[in-house]
Amino acid sequence: MNKTELVEKVAAKTELPKKDAEAAIEAVLEVIEEALVAGEAVKLSGFGIFSKKERAAREGTNPANQEKIEIPASATVAFKVSKALKEKLN
Numbered sequence: 409m410n411k412t413e414l415v416e417k418v419a420a421k422t423e424l425p426k427k428d429a430e431a432a433i434e435a436v437l438e439v440i441e442e443a444l445v446a447g448e449a450v451k452l453s454g455f456g457i458f459s460k461k462e463r464a465a466r467e468g469t470n471p472a473n474q475e476k477i478e479i480p481a482s483a484t485v486a487f488k489v490s491k492a493l494k495e496k497l498n
Contacts, residue, residue: 444485454492461486 409417411433419429440450440458449459465481489497 452490454490456487456489456493459486459488460484 415426415430415433418424418433419426422429424432443450444458444460447460449457451457461484463482463484466479468477468479469475470477
């Protein structure tokens with residue numbers, strides 16, 4: 409499902425105009441993004457937890473020429489699914 413399909417489904421489920429549904433989705437995503445950038449976890453009951461995860465610097469190998477390269481430290485987003493959602497999926 410892409411963003412357009414998500415907007416259509418939310419609009420249908422909430423009986424909101426597509427424009428309002430899209431604005432609501434954009435606002436939710438923006439708030440989640442701001443929280444993650446600030447280092448906060450976002451906990452959605454029954455769905456899961458989005459959190460910022462730090463990756464340490466490490467040594468890797470360039471697959472083109474097998475040279476050793478240094479991969480710098482970076483941050484990424486981790487998602488841990490809730491027990492309730494996990495049970496629905498299985």
